[in-house]
Amino acid sequence: MNQSALVVFSGGQDSTTCLFWAMKKFDRVEAITFNYNQRHKAEIDCAIKITKGFDIPHMVVDMSLLNQLAPNALTRNDIEIKAGEGGQLPNTFVDGRNLLFLSFAAVVAKQKGMKHIVTGVCETDFSGYPDCRDVFIKSLNVTLNLAMDYPFVIDTPLMWIDKADTWKLADQLGRLEYVQQNTLTCYNGIIGTGCGECPACKLRSAGLKKYLNKKEATQ
Secondary structure, eight states: OOOEEEEEOOSSHHHHHHHHHHHHHOSEEEEEEEESOOSOTHHHHHHHHHHHHTTOOEEEEEOHHHHHHOOSTTTOTTSOOOOOOTTOOOTTOOTTHHHHHHHHHHHHHHHTTOOEEEOOOOSSSOTTOGGGSHHHHHHHHHHHHHHHTOOOEEEOTTTTOOHHHHHHHHHHTTOHHHHHHHOOOOTTOOOTTOOSOSHHHHHHHHHHHHHHHHHHHHO
16 A cells, blocks of 8 residues: 655755655655745755755745744844753744644645655754644644544654664665755754754754764774
8 A cells, every 4th residue: 555745844954864764664755845934045945955856746835924923043033043041942942833834734745645744853852842742743643633534644753862863863764974965954054064053053963973973883
């Protein structure tokens, strides 16, 4: 029986690893990217380039309303990126983002007859974002099934692994170097190794270093 999946795709390390995971697991894979006037449009260009390179059908959806409703460091160039302090969320958290992205992805998936929706959310390295938690995903999965009377499955292959194991998964899929060189995680919009200074780059590079050290120790 043919299985198909729609990947929520940003062109970053996590979603690109999920794209390769889905390409191994499913017979048919498509991708959806959301344009919410994010800080760096380069990530949309990156997503387009990756999907085009692997001949993955790809849709970019206008979600500019989210930019209007939730001003923060990822939707405004004039807001400095800051880590959370005193139990507060980082100012890179966009209220409602994953709720809206997954809901719109579900609408598209149903229209295309696809039951699986793949997302790279992770509770291990999630910066405290509430919409990256497993309990939220499970809750939304039930809600979407009830709302559309359709048997969606939200797949979260990275949910319980850290950044080092995300690099390991990319390596197991034979795509470690590709993910290193062609994805955009950096908050300052630099593809590949990034700026090395923003929180996203530091998390990415620390995970890679940890994985490569483990790999070397076992060889």
